[in-house]
Amino acid sequence: MSRVVSWDLPEPAVARRQPFRFGYEVLRGIAQVDFMPNAACGVFFFAALFAAGWQYGLYGLLGTVAGTAAAYGLGVDKERIGAGLEGFNGCLVAVAFAVFLGPGHASTWALALGGALVSAVVTGALVNLLRPWSMPTFTLPFCLIASVMTIAAPGFPRVWHEGSALSALPRSAAGSPALDWDGIGHAFFANVGQIFLMPQWYVGLLFLLGIFVADLVAGLTACLGSVVGIVTAWALGAPASGVTEGLLGYNAVLVAMALGAVFLDRGAWSLGYAAVGAAASTVLTVAVTSFFAPFGGHTLTWPYILTTLFFLAAVPSFPRLRRS
Amino acid sequence: MSRVVSWDLPEPAVARRQPFRFGYEVLRGIAQVDFMPNAACGVFFFAALFAAGWQYGLYGLLGTVAGTAAAYGLGVDKERIGAGLEGFNGCLVAVAFAVFLGPGHASTWALALGGALVSAVVTGALVNLLRPWSMPTFTLPFCLIASVMTIAAPGFPRVWHEGSALSALPRSAAGSPALDWDGIGHAFFANVGQIFLMPQWYVGLLFLLGIFVADLVAGLTACLGSVVGIVTAWALGAPASGVTEGLLGYNAVLVAMALGAVFLDRGAWSLGYAAVGAAASTVLTVAVTSFFAPFGGHTLTWPYILTTLFFLAAVPSFPRLRRS
Amino acid sequence: MSRVVSWDLPEPAVARRQPFRFGYEVLRGIAQVDFMPNAACGVFFFAALFAAGWQYGLYGLLGTVAGTAAAYGLGVDKERIGAGLEGFNGCLVAVAFAVFLGPGHASTWALALGGALVSAVVTGALVNLLRPWSMPTFTLPFCLIASVMTIAAPGFPRVWHEGSALSALPRSAAGSPALDWDGIGHAFFANVGQIFLMPQWYVGLLFLLGIFVADLVAGLTACLGSVVGIVTAWALGAPASGVTEGLLGYNAVLVAMALGAVFLDRGAWSLGYAAVGAAASTVLTVAVTSFFAPFGGHTLTWPYILTTLFFLAAVPSFPRLRRS
Numbered sequence: 001m002s003r004v005v006s007w008d009l010p011e012p013a014v015a016r017r018q019p020f021r022f023g024y025e026v027l028r029g030i031a032q033v034d035f036m037p038n039a040a041c042g043v044f045f046f047a048a049l050f051a052a053g054w055q056y057g058l059y060g061l062l063g064t065v066a067g068t069a070a071a072y073g074l075g076v077d078k079e080r081i082g083a084g085l086e087g088f089n090g091c092l093v094a095v096a097f098a099v100f101l102g103p104g105h106a107s108t109w110a111l112a113l114g115g116a117l118v119s120a121v122v123t124g125a126l127v128n129l130l131r132p133w134s135m136p137t138f139t140l141p142f143c144l145i146a147s148v149m150t151i152a153a154p155g156f157p158r159v160w161h162e163g164s165a166l167s168a169l170p171r172s173a174a175g176s177p178a179l180d181w182d183g184i185g186h187a188f189f190a191n192v193g194q195i196f197l198m199p200q201w202y203v204g205l206l207f208l209l210g211i212f213v214a215d216l217v218a219g220l221t222a223c224l225g226s227v228v229g230i231v232t233a234w235a236l237g238a239p240a241s242g243v244t245e246g247l248l249g250y251n252a253v254l255v256a257m258a259l260g261a262v263f264l265d266r267g268a269w270s271l272g273y274a275a276v277g278a279a280a281s282t283v284l285t286v287a288v289t290s291f292f293a294p295f296g297g298h299t300l301t302w303p304y305i306l307t308t309l310f311f312l313a314a315v316p317s318f319p320r321l322r323r324s
Numbered sequence: 325m326s327r328v329v330s331w332d333l334p335e336p337a338v339a340r341r342q343p344f345r346f347g348y349e350v351l352r353g354i355a356q357v358d359f360m361p362n363a364a365c366g367v368f369f370f371a372a373l374f375a376a377g378w379q380y381g382l383y384g385l386l387g388t389v390a391g392t393a394a395a396y397g398l399g400v401d402k403e404r405i406g407a408g409l410e411g412f413n414g415c416l417v418a419v420a421f422a423v424f425l426g427p428g429h430a431s432t433w434a435l436a437l438g439g440a441l442v443s444a445v446v447t448g449a450l451v452n453l454l455r456p457w458s459m460p461t462f463t464l465p466f467c468l469i470a471s472v473m474t475i476a477a478p479g480f481p482r483v484w485h486e487g488s489a490l491s492a493l494p495r496s497a498a499g500s501p502a503l504d505w506d507g508i509g510h511a512f513f514a515n516v517g518q519i520f521l522m523p524q525w526y527v528g529l530l531f532l533l534g535i536f537v538a539d540l541v542a543g544l545t546a547c548l549g550s551v552v553g554i555v556t557a558w559a560l561g562a563p564a565s566g567v568t569e570g571l572l573g574y575n576a577v578l579v580a581m582a583l584g585a586v587f588l589d590r591g592a593w594s595l596g597y598a599a600v601g602a603a604a605s606t607v608l609t610v611a612v613t614s615f616f617a618p619f620g621g622h623t624l625t626w627p628y629i630l631t632t633l634f635f636l637a638a639v640p641s642f643p644r645l646r647r648s
Numbered sequence: 649m650s651r652v653v654s655w656d657l658p659e660p661a662v663a664r665r666q667p668f669r670f671g672y673e674v675l676r677g678i679a680q681v682d683f684m685p686n687a688a689c690g691v692f693f694f695a696a697l698f699a700a701g702w703q704y705g706l707y708g709l710l711g712t713v714a715g716t717a718a719a720y721g722l723g724v725d726k727e728r729i730g731a732g733l734e735g736f737n738g739c740l741v742a743v744a745f746a747v748f749l750g751p752g753h754a755s756t757w758a759l760a761l762g763g764a765l766v767s768a769v770v771t772g773a774l775v776n777l778l779r780p781w782s783m784p785t786f787t788l789p790f791c792l793i794a795s796v797m798t799i800a801a802p803g804f805p806r807v808w809h810e811g812s813a814l815s816a817l818p819r820s821a822a823g824s825p826a827l828d829w830d831g832i833g834h835a836f837f838a839n840v841g842q843i844f845l846m847p848q849w850y851v852g853l854l855f856l857l858g859i860f861v862a863d864l865v866a867g868l869t870a871c872l873g874s875v876v877g878i879v880t881a882w883a884l885g886a887p888a889s890g891v892t893e894g895l896l897g898y899n900a901v902l903v904a905m906a907l908g909a910v911f912l913d914r915g916a917w918s919l920g921y922a923a924v925g926a927a928a929s930t931v932l933t934v935a936v937t938s939f940f941a942p943f944g945g946h947t948l949t950w951p952y953i954l955t956t957l958f959f960l961a962a963v964p965s966f967p968r969l970r971r972s
Contacts, residue, residue: 074965074966074968075966075967075968076965076966077965114927117924118924118928121924121958121959121962122958122962123962124961124962124963124964124965124966125957125958125959125960125961125962125965126961127965128781128961128962128964128965129781129961132456132780133452133453147935148931148932148935149931149935151818151934151935151938151939152931152932152933152934152935152938154818154819154820154821154938155818155820155821155886155934155935155937155938156821156884156885156886156931156934157820157821157822157825157885157886157887158825158883158884158885159884159885160820163820164819164820167817167818167819168817169491169492169493169618169817170475170478170479170491170618170619171478171488171491172478172479172481172484172487172488173478173479173480173481173484174481177481177482235482236480236482236483237480237481237482237483238479238480238481239481276441276442276445279438280442283472283473283476283480284472284476286475286476286479286480287471287472287473287475287476287479289479290475290476290478290479290619291475291619293618294618294817294818294941294942295818295938295939309449310445310446310449311445311449312449313448313449313450313452313453314445314446314447314448314449314451314452315448316452317398317400317401317447317448317449317451317452318398318399318400318448319399320398320399456780457776457777493815493816493817493942494799494802494803494815494942494943495802495812495815496802496803496805496808496811496812497802497803497804497805497808498805501805501806559806560804560806560807561804561805561806561807562803562804562805563805600765600766600769603762604766607796607797607800607804608796608800610799610800610803610804611795611796611797611799611800611803613803614799614800614802614803614943615799615943617942618942633773634769634770634773635769635773636773637772637773637774637776637777638769638770638771638772638773638776639772640776641722641724641725641772641773641775641776642722642723642724642772643723644722644723
């Protein structure tokens with residue numbers, strides 16, 4: 001990254017000692033969901049989760065702590081842990097289990113813990129599986145574990161309390177695509193909040209503030225992604241209800257940040273590339289939602305992963321772009 | 325390739341200058357759908373598309389031009405562009421959008437253009453992703469983009485004008501497998517035409533003539549693939565209606581050409597290998613069709629890609645076969 | 649493998665000559681389904697198949713012989729054939745076709761032979777495709793071919809004699825998870841038998857005896873996997889009917905053996921790792937079953953393959969574990 005404008009929590013000398021260091025790693029862990037190895041950003045992110053519901057905040061904490069601790073237990077490279085790269089999938093796994101299985105059940109707490117531990121194994125596997133292409137693991141561990149769990153859960157009555165299995169054949173969308181200013185504003189922030197599966201606009205605002213604190217350019221790129229997601233969905237005629245809830249744009253935010261601010265040298269070419277990727281991921285979001293319809297319909301961040309994987313893999317073929 | 329019997333358009337000196345060179349690249353681009361880096365073959369292919377419907381011809385032209393131009397814009401290796409390897413997926417994407425979304429809508433033209441541009445990115449990605457196995461990209465960019473678009477389209481009312489989403493659970497086939505000579509003849513040519521999603525026998529004939537003009541052996545191998553596809557489908561009892569339309573044999577044509585004439589040293593062993601692959605791809609065609617049934621049922625050339633990928637990947641294990 | 653406690657058939661001097669050597673290779677071929685390159689184990693395995701039904705025994709024999717012979721015909725490395733690594737997928741393919749298409753039809757015999765031959769090609773492909781990660785092919789060739797065939801079969805009336813296509817949307821499980829001692833005992837052995845798609849407890853017992861004869865530690869690890877599978881399924885509340893038939897635990901048996909006794913250095917850490925993997929594969933089993941529900945619902949050993957692939961790929965990240 002060139003010329004990052006950022007601010008982080010001052011790291012006192014004690015932070016070099018456990019358990020202070022562990023606390024910093026957990027804060028960076030949650031911040032890494034949006035690519036920010038930044039403890040101050042993590043404070044905002046935890047605040048956002050607790051604002052959405054205290055239980056979600058606790059689940060996020062449990063998942064980040066469990067993922068990071070499992071990495072220690074398995075002897076993972078300290079540098080990866082220090083950057084927060086071992087905590088963010090555990091965080092998302094735990095929050096997703098709370099959202100999809102119900103946060104109030106003892107079984108959900110147990111599964112969230114188990115899922116976060118397994119996410120350390122899956123992360124370790126993907127680091128090696130993706131090595132031939134020097135590709136990061138994105139949120140793949142989260143998506144793999146949360147997809148498997150949400151598809152399997154209706155088969156396990158002791159952990160499934162939601163009644164029928166939500167299976168359905170995909171069907172044509174219906175509903176007006178017309179957006180008013182209120183809907184646009186809601187969509188703009190919800191696109192950031194849905195990365196953590198949260199639809200409230202003020203939760204999205206807190207996440208966005210955290211990104212801006214960590215990295216000004218990354219924050220602006222996230223805004224660009226949100227706008228591209230809204231415009232693409234509207235232009236193709238997606239019903240306004242889904243757009244307003246942020247369901248069509250959260251992948252565009254992640255793709256824009258990944259291509260425009262994180263994994264490529266920053267500049268006009270990578271920004272244009274990021275905008276094309278964000279638009280493509282909006283189409284892919286609807287395709288993935290249809291694909292998962294017979295299996296409970298949880299899209300997660302699969303569209304972001306697939307889009308970014310392909311757009312990053314193409315970079316060596318295009319001399320105008322360069323991996324940072 | 326050993327001893328290729330072929331003829332191509334004479335390349336005048338002006339062809340070394342733009343825009344003449346670009347014209348040759350577009351002709352080779354459409355011809356590469358059937359592996360032929362041959363401008364004369366491309367003339368036949370465009371004639372076939374226009375014979376199927378003038379709009380399909382224009383869509384094919386738009387897609388090939390857009391894919392090739394995007395590759396120039398992104399600075400892709402000139403040798404790949406010159407061989408037509410950057411145009412054929414754009415061509416197929418545009419034609420598929422016309423077939424599945426309706427050729428007469430402004431939205432379809434816009435999406436065809438966008439899809440052809442994105443196909444340049446996906447092609448660039450697959451070149452790198454498949455490098456560890458020195459594997460070509462086949463029609464993977466086309467299949468990925470067309471599958472995503474056809475699955476997503478019913479979710480976007482502004483671009484979807486076909487009513488209900490065509491989703492269904494797969495069900496057992498019904499109908500007599502008995503073929504008369506008329507049906508066999510129709511199937512034989514339709515198997516070639518369906519590579520471009522066109523069911524008319526005379527369109528398939530024009531495509532086949534183009535292949536023969538470019539490469540006699542490749543043309544004969546395409547005929548072999550078509551026969552193997554018909555025999556396999558008939559022997560397993562597939563209803564005659566689908567066989568006659570070419571829906572069960574177009575993958576067999578592509579597999580036979582790929583293994584028997586293009587990617588392996590030509591000879592008796594590779595021809596036998598190609599016949600086994602063509603038969604396997606016919607079974608796979610029905611499996612892939614069932615797999616996509618809940619999502620609109622577009623099989624595309626996935627069975628060809630998967631069969632050829634596995635049969636090519638196995639070659640280093642078998643001393644009797646060799647990559648050309 | 650360190651300190652393997654095992655016994656095998658004495659290999660007389662004649663075994664170094666064909667066709668005696670071929671007989672040993674076929675016995676090792678069927679034994680390799682459970683990782684045992686051991687002819688005595690193969691005798692037990694064939695006995696188990698014949699005990700389940702004489703036709704299943706013959707199908708198993710046909711498949712192992714065809715797969716091994718195809719490898720000879722294609723010139724595969726002799727060392728792989730000698731270890732039985734070219735026969736076990738053919739064996740499983742043939743048995744699966746008998747179970748899913750009906751053992752008494754001439755079409756099933758023909759397809760079983762064809763499937764076993766193609767399994768040699770798919771095995772050759774996967775050896776090369778998985779080389780960048782030095783990963784074994786597991787039962788991937790079997791799963792690929794059997795999934796394709798069972799999904800395609802209802803589209804081919806001449807080979808499909810089972811009526812409707814068995815397609816259904818996944819739905820919530822119902823039924824008590826309570827297990828009595830009789831059910832636990834049945835599940836314990838059926839978990840081993842279902843690896844070959846056989847639900848009878850005495851068939852599972854014969855398979856287990858074969859493993860113990862070949863390798864005492866592997867046999868104990870298989871027992872551990874079976875117990876972990878039963879406990880996990882019960883704890884999550886899976887209906888007892890499926891657990892008793894072994895449908896939720898056969899992947900756990902394979903995962904436990906793969907991670908605890910075959911591919912990693914044996915010890916306490918790998919045994920714990922194997923137990924976590926076995927539990928994860930039990931959840932994955934239910935997810936994969938739901939995933940295949942619209943396509944006929946055959947889970948095969950996909951959950952074992954996916955779990956072991958990820959858990960093995962992660963090993964280089966964890967200094968406490970080592971590939972053997």
